[in-house]
Amino acid sequence: MLLELEPGGNIAALVRGAVGESRIVLIPATLDPLTMAQAKAAIGPLAIELAPAVRVNAVVATGGADPADVDAAVTFLENAPSTTGQLLDILAR
Template sequence: MLLTLEPGGDIAALVRGAVGESRIVLIPANLDPLTMAQARAAIGPLAIELAPAVRVNGVAPAEAARHADVDAAVAFLEQARSTTGQLLVVG
């Protein structure tokens, strides 16, 4: 399940409130630097908290990232059944 973190959003509440065995958080490039840093840092601890029943990963596209590349990163993480706690930065 793809979850998009909104400006001012709470990544922990977003991930914990979602349903499904795979939760991928899209961390947009337009977030303020503090929110961006907090979101990136939260991926690992949330993955540990929800394991082994749920996989938590993140995708952080750069401002110039192509939509197709972001979609490919999300698709990869959906299919990577043994991957959790990872953040893919798409340039």
């Protein structure tokens, strides 16, 4: 399940409140630096907390990232059954 973190959103509540065995958080590059750091730091602990029943991963699409690359990263994480706690930064080409 793809979850989009909104500016000012609570990543822990977003992930814990979702349904499904795979939860992928799309973290927008527009977050302020502190919120971005907190969101990135939360992925590993949330993955540990919800394992083994749920996989938690994240994708950060930096400004100018190709939407096709973001989609490919999400698809990869959705279909990688042994991958959890990972954060993929998608950079502009």
